[in-house]
Amino acid sequence: MIDAVTARQRFAEYYGHAPAGVWSAPGRVNLIGEHTDYNEGFVFPFAIAERTWVALGGRADRVVRVATSFAPDAVEIHLDDLAPDAVSGWAAYPFGVAWALGRFGGDLSQASGVDLFITSDVPVGAGLSSSAALESAVALALDEHWGLGLDRLTLAKVGRHAENEVVGAPTGILDQSASLLSESDAAVFLDCRSLDAEVIPLHLAESHLTILVIDTKVEHAHATGGYAARRASCEAGAHALGVSSLRDLDAGDLPRAQRVLDDETFRRVRHIITENRRVLDTVRTLREQGPLAIGGLLDASHASMRDDFEITVPEIDLAVSVAQAHGAVGARMTGGGFGGSAIALVAVDLVPAVSKAVRDAFAERGYGEPVIFTEQPSAGARRDA
Structure with missing residues (x-):
């Protein structure tokens, strides 16, 4: 079983010290409304129980280093080097989010580096949006740690922008919205043009x-x-x-x-x-x-x-x-x-x-x-x- 305690433990084992915090975000099931999101239409997803956890610890420099339970080696990049073409593979998701935060009102010029450890029980490749769970958890963690003060709808835009511009997947905003806005026993009715969202029991x-x-x-x-x-x-x-x-x-x-x-x-x-x-x-x-x-x-x-x-x-x-x-x-x-x-x-x-x-x-x-x-x-x- 993976949970916040597991994420803390794995961070400590890898980096040799306790993290400052642990954040998580769920995968999603889209109840109905497929491929309508990038057409500015309507979608109706909900979050699932399976989640991605991100344990975060601060650094004194401006390096972002990411380790995971699903890849053997950590990857790192200096904040000044973040760019859409600077990373590839799985690292494009967390680094893409860090880059996109700076495109949506986050001032990263004075931000300090972080160590991240990512673990997840969202099935990969199953159509349950493991990617949005990762993006949303990282976005929430970095937003709080760096004190950016971005609201959840903006963080959903950050995740979409990272996936479009850095990962290279032309997805809409459905997945990130579900991961960030959902509530128990409810689905998110989202207008992808206005981005008005309503939680429907x-x-x-x-x-x-x-x-x-x-x-x-x-x-x-x-x-x-x-x-x-x-x-x-x-x-x-x-x-x-x-x-x-x-x-x-x-x-x-x-x-x-x-x-x-x-x-x-x-x-x-x-x-x-x-x-x-x-x-x-x-x-x-x-x-x-x-x-x-x-x-x-x-x-x-x-x-x-x-x-x-x-x-x-x-x-x-x-x-x-x-x-x-x-x-x-x-x-x-x-x-x-x-x-x-x-x-x-x-x-x-x-x-x-x-x-x-x-x-x-x-x-x-x-x-x-x-x-x-x-x-x-x-x-x-x-x-x-």
């Missing part, structure tokens, strides 16, 4: 529901081509239709879009338009009827990602269809796609049966065994010690 526990996460173990990476290609298609569609963002379109624009666009671009655009509507309908339905009524919207979201946006893989599609067939309220892929995880909204007493059915179906197809676990929406980033 989900009432899963009182409805005897849970989120079943099915990690297919098919790894994905946002910095590679598929994600960037979908973003480029969306931008091309918006340009051809004469709008600054697909957020400016609704279902009434689909006939014109079909006339103007080639088939592939049209289907990409249709996914974004209909997914934005599904997010709004999910929030409204939750308020009016509760979580048992949102299953059809989750199912429709998956079909759109599979057929229009074409970001699912056979393992994901199988997990979703089997969960649906064995009593899930609704199921869909979650995350950027091309691998990762599916989620199913399931009655607590059906979890064993649904889990077994999915494992059996994977074995029958010759797929690797999925990792299946339940999640309840959890609290966002915090100082732990």
